[in-house]
Amino acid sequence: MKEITYAQAICEALDEEMERDDNIVMLGEDIGFIGGNFKCTVGLLEKYGDLRVKDTPISEQGFVGMGVGMALTGLRPVIELMFSDFLLVAADQVINQMAKIRYMSGGQANVPMTIRCPIGAGRSSAAQHSQSMQAMVAQFPGTKIVVPSTAREAKGLLKTAIRDDDPVLFLEHKMEYNKKYQIDDDVEPIPFGKARIAREGKDITIAATSSMVMKSEEAAEKLAKEGIECEIIDLRTIVPLDTETIIESVKKTGKLIVADEAHERCGIGAEIAAAVADDIFYYLDAPCGRVANPNVPLPFSPALEFPLIPSADKVYDKVKTYFK
Amino acid sequence: MKVKDYSKEQLTDFYETMFKMRRFEEETFEFYKKGMMAGLAHLYMGEEAVATGVCAALKEDDYIGSTHRGHGHLVARGAEIDRMMAEILGKETGYSNGKGGSMHIMAMDKGILGANGIVGGEIPIATGAAYTIKYKGTDQVAVSFMGDSATNEGTFHESVNMAAAWDLPCIYVIENNLYGISVDIRDVTNTPDLAVRAKGYDIPGVVVDGMDVTAVYEAAKKAVKRAREGKGPTIIECKTYRWQGHHVGDPATYRKRRSETEKEDWMAKCPVTNFRKEIIEAGKVTEDEIKQLEEKVEAEIQAAVKFAADSPYPDASEAFTDVFQEGTL
Missing domain, CATH: 3.40.50.920 (Rossmann fold)
Structure with missing residues (x-):
C-alpha cells in the first residue's frame, strides 16, 4: 500500500500503459512541459519524448480529430481535454466522427482512443469550466463512458480504457485530483460494465x-x-x-x-x-x-x-x- | 509537362481511371433517377482529373481522407466499385453493409479513411494519419481531400497549422468547384485563390488547373516528394467544376448569377473527353485502343451495377451490430 493523490494515480496508469505499449501517444494542451493543468502527466514528457507527449495548440477540434486519425492508423491515442466543457468545442470530432466511424464503416475500422477530461464544480470556475458531460455524451451511441470514484478506481479503469478497442470518454473529477488515497502498489485493469x-x-x-x-x-x-x-x-x-x-x-x-x-x-x-x-x-x-x-x-x-x-x-x- | 512526355501506360492509366469515375457517377445518377437509390449522392462528374492526378502520385500504403463528394477519390484509390455501388444502394454487400451509404464509404484495406458527411470533418483525421506516419517513421503520406467551402471551417486551419508546425506528411487538396451548395465561394471569401492561405502557415500553396490531369499529377508528385522527405505539408488548390448540382436532387439553377453560360464554359474543359482527344492526337494511343479500354471499363461498370442491384438488403438486425466491438451496449 502507498499514499498517492488521485492525479498521481492517473499519471501512474498513463506511465505504466505507455511503458507497456509503444502505440500509446498523448496529445493535449499543457500536458508536456508543465505536466498537465491538473498535474496528471508530470514527468511523462521527460520519459517518453515530445512525439509521444505532445503539447498542442489551442485547437480542440483539430487535435481530437487527429486522435481519431491516429486511432484509425494503428496508434492508441490518449487525448487530454483540459476541461470536459471543451468537449463541446470538439463536439463534431467526438460525436460525429469518433463515436460513429466503427458503425459507419460496417465494423471495418476500430477507433481505440481515450479522451480524458475533468468534470465537476467546486472551484469557482463558473459556467464554462464546471460542467459534467456524462449524460450528454451518453445520448449518442458509440462511446464508452467512465466515471471513476477513488484513486484506485481511476487507475484501474484508465488502464482498461486505454486497452479498449473502442472510443472511451474518461471523466475525472477535478475536486479529487489533489486528494490523497491509500492504494495498492499494483492495480490491475478494472473491467467495464461491472459496478x-x-x-x-x-x-x-x-x-x-x-x-x-x-x-x-x-x-x-x-x-x-x-x-x-x-x-x-x-x-x-x-x-x-x-x-x-x-x-x-x-x-x-x-x-x-x-x-x-x-x-x-x-x-x-x-x-x-x-x-x-x-x-x-x-x-x-x-x-x-x-x-x-x-x-x-x-x-x-x-x-x-x-x-x-x-x-x-x-x-x-x-x-x-x-x-x- | 505535355502528354508527349508521359509513357503510354501512364496516359492510359489516367484515362481509364477518369473514364471509370465518369461512368460510375453516370450510373449512380441513373440509380437516383430510376428510384433505386434511397437518399442522395454528391456526384464527382467534372472533377475527375483531381482525384486521378493526386492518387496517381501515391503508393499503395498511403492514406487518403475523403469528403461527401467522395466516389471519385475512392475509385482512384482502387476501391472495389461493385461494393461501392452496393453501399450506395444500401445493400448487405456494400462496404459498410448498408450502414454508411454514399457519404460514408470507407475501405481500410486501401488506406481510405472514409468519405465524410461533415464538411471539413475529415481534415484533422487525415492529419492524424500523418501524425502516425511521423511517429512510426515510415515514408508514407496522407492526403486530405476537401471542397472549397471546407477551407472556411476551423478544422482546416487547426489541422494545417499543426501539420506545418510539426512537418507532418500531409497534402491538403482543395477541389475548388466554386460552390458550397448554392453559395459562391467568391461571395464569402476575400481571396479568389484559396491556396494563398498556405502563406499564413509558411508552407507551399499551389494553384493548378483541376481540369488537367497531368497538371494535377505534377503538383501532387512534388508535394508527395516533399512530404516523404519529412519537409511537411503542401496545399494544392485545383480549380474545377461539378457538372451536377450539390447532390443528385439539386438542379443548380443558382449558377447562372455570374454568367448564363458558366456551366457550359466549364463543360467545354471536360477533363475526360479533352484528355481522350489530346492523347489520341498526340499519337500516344489509337482510337481503337481507347475504345477497347472503354469497353473493358464498361463491362466492369455493368457488372458492378448488376452486383449492386441484385444484392440483398441487409437484415434489419444488422442495424444493431458494429456500434462497439461487443455490438450494442
Missing part, C-alpha cells in the same frame, strides 16, 4: 458516479448511526451500464436514489430510474429519487455555487425523505 458495491446495506440503494460515491459514503456513515443502512453502488461506467447490479440491490432494498453531479434534466438519474421502473416496478416501495445539479448553469460566486453542488448533506437529506 462495485462500495458499501453494503439493506434499507436503500444509492447508485452513484464519480465523487458522488465518496459523498454518499460520508452520508451513509451518518445515516448508519441513525439506523439507516445504505447500499452504495459505484457505477464505474455509464456506458456500459451495469443495470443488473442496481436491480439486484433494489430488489433487496425497495428504494433507489441516483447520485450524479451533472444537471438533473435528462440525466443519468432519469435513465436509471426509468430502467428500474421498467424492470422491477413492483419491487419499489417508493419513487426513485435523484441527487443532481439543479437545472441552472454553474455560477461563479462561492455563495451561489456551493449551495447548488450535490453534497454529502444533500444525499443525507434525500435519503431521510424516504424514512419519515
Whole structure:
C-alpha cells in the first residue's frame, strides 16, 4: 500500500500503459512541459519524448480529430481535454466522427482512443469550466463512458480504457485530483460494465458516479448511526451500464436514489430510474429519487455555487425523505 | 509537362481511371433517377482529373481522407466499385453493409479513411494519419481531400497549422468547384485563390488547373516528394467544376448569377473527353485502343451495377451490430 493523490494515480496508469505499449501517444494542451493543468502527466514528457507527449495548440477540434486519425492508423491515442466543457468545442470530432466511424464503416475500422477530461464544480470556475458531460455524451451511441470514484478506481479503469478497442470518454473529477488515497502498489485493469458495491446495506440503494460515491459514503456513515443502512453502488461506467447490479440491490432494498453531479434534466438519474421502473416496478416501495445539479448553469460566486453542488448533506437529506 | 512526355501506360492509366469515375457517377445518377437509390449522392462528374492526378502520385500504403463528394477519390484509390455501388444502394454487400451509404464509404484495406458527411470533418483525421506516419517513421503520406467551402471551417486551419508546425506528411487538396451548395465561394471569401492561405502557415500553396490531369499529377508528385522527405505539408488548390448540382436532387439553377453560360464554359474543359482527344492526337494511343479500354471499363461498370442491384438488403438486425466491438451496449 502507498499514499498517492488521485492525479498521481492517473499519471501512474498513463506511465505504466505507455511503458507497456509503444502505440500509446498523448496529445493535449499543457500536458508536456508543465505536466498537465491538473498535474496528471508530470514527468511523462521527460520519459517518453515530445512525439509521444505532445503539447498542442489551442485547437480542440483539430487535435481530437487527429486522435481519431491516429486511432484509425494503428496508434492508441490518449487525448487530454483540459476541461470536459471543451468537449463541446470538439463536439463534431467526438460525436460525429469518433463515436460513429466503427458503425459507419460496417465494423471495418476500430477507433481505440481515450479522451480524458475533468468534470465537476467546486472551484469557482463558473459556467464554462464546471460542467459534467456524462449524460450528454451518453445520448449518442458509440462511446464508452467512465466515471471513476477513488484513486484506485481511476487507475484501474484508465488502464482498461486505454486497452479498449473502442472510443472511451474518461471523466475525472477535478475536486479529487489533489486528494490523497491509500492504494495498492499494483492495480490491475478494472473491467467495464461491472459496478462495485462500495458499501453494503439493506434499507436503500444509492447508485452513484464519480465523487458522488465518496459523498454518499460520508452520508451513509451518518445515516448508519441513525439506523439507516445504505447500499452504495459505484457505477464505474455509464456506458456500459451495469443495470443488473442496481436491480439486484433494489430488489433487496425497495428504494433507489441516483447520485450524479451533472444537471438533473435528462440525466443519468432519469435513465436509471426509468430502467428500474421498467424492470422491477413492483419491487419499489417508493419513487426513485435523484441527487443532481439543479437545472441552472454553474455560477461563479462561492455563495451561489456551493449551495447548488450535490453534497454529502444533500444525499443525507434525500435519503431521510424516504424514512419519515 | 505535355502528354508527349508521359509513357503510354501512364496516359492510359489516367484515362481509364477518369473514364471509370465518369461512368460510375453516370450510373449512380441513373440509380437516383430510376428510384433505386434511397437518399442522395454528391456526384464527382467534372472533377475527375483531381482525384486521378493526386492518387496517381501515391503508393499503395498511403492514406487518403475523403469528403461527401467522395466516389471519385475512392475509385482512384482502387476501391472495389461493385461494393461501392452496393453501399450506395444500401445493400448487405456494400462496404459498410448498408450502414454508411454514399457519404460514408470507407475501405481500410486501401488506406481510405472514409468519405465524410461533415464538411471539413475529415481534415484533422487525415492529419492524424500523418501524425502516425511521423511517429512510426515510415515514408508514407496522407492526403486530405476537401471542397472549397471546407477551407472556411476551423478544422482546416487547426489541422494545417499543426501539420506545418510539426512537418507532418500531409497534402491538403482543395477541389475548388466554386460552390458550397448554392453559395459562391467568391461571395464569402476575400481571396479568389484559396491556396494563398498556405502563406499564413509558411508552407507551399499551389494553384493548378483541376481540369488537367497531368497538371494535377505534377503538383501532387512534388508535394508527395516533399512530404516523404519529412519537409511537411503542401496545399494544392485545383480549380474545377461539378457538372451536377450539390447532390443528385439539386438542379443548380443558382449558377447562372455570374454568367448564363458558366456551366457550359466549364463543360467545354471536360477533363475526360479533352484528355481522350489530346492523347489520341498526340499519337500516344489509337482510337481503337481507347475504345477497347472503354469497353473493358464498361463491362466492369455493368457488372458492378448488376452486383449492386441484385444484392440483398441487409437484415434489419444488422442495424444493431458494429456500434462497439461487443455490438450494442
